[in-house]
Amino acid sequence: MVRGEESQAYNVELENVTLLSMLHHVKTKMDPTLTYSHGCRSGVCGSCAVRVNGREQLMCEYKPSDGDVIEPIRNARVIRDLVVDTSSIAYFNSCANAWSEGSREGCVSEEEASRIETQTDCILCGSCYSACPVYAVNPEFIGPFALTRVWRYVNDVREERSDGKMAAVQTNGIWDCTLCGACVPVCPQGIAPMQDIRMLRTKSAMLGYPDPTMNFGGGFDLGGWDF
Incomplete structure (x- = not known):
């Protein structure tokens, strides 16, 4: 299942292939509108990162299983399907x-x-x-x-x-x-x-940079002693 703004399920009978190869099969044989990014196909360019079942993966390296949910990576504007603004x-x-x-x-x-x-x-x-x-x-x-x-x-x-x-x-x-x-x-x-x-x-x-998470201001009142 590929999920961009909407969900779409695909039934694909391919074994021992990468997610990228499976999506290429879907695009060429089933749904030419499916949109995703890829480049080197070798885990080098990083352009095919997606989320599979809530975890980030490279499509060219991940081997899919039945019921996988594929989503675009988070914290980026989705352009279409699995393609985001990088x-x-x-x-x-x-x-x-x-x-x-x-x-x-x-x-x-x-x-x-x-x-x-x-x-x-x-x-x-x-x-x-x-x-x-x-x-x-x-x-x-x-x-x-x-x-x-x-x-x-x-x-x-x-x-x-x-x-x-x-x-x-x-x-x-x-x-x-x-x-x-x-x-x-x-x-x-x-x-x-x-x-x-x-x-x-x-x-x-x-180098002398202060840690802003530490509160050095104010004081402490311990039994009448001011610090």
């Missing part, structure tokens, strides 16, 4: 300066390269963005995918400009994350954005 990905990356702004030439040790290897594998599929509950209360949240990319660059010894990135993620960024971990199991690349956000918080504290 401009928010570029917008939040821009808010976070989540790219290289100048790097030094030179050799990088194996240990230094390993620090950013996992985060470099982000394919911007939007799965963590879809799973994140913060957008229900703060639609301007920079998001786990952009924050994990920020950690990739501020942790790169070749990067010459990281101060601006750290400043950019203080508002609607690392402190707005609830650290619920919903982004971790849905990442097809095995990235743990929650852990990267924790590390960005630690680095922020080392």
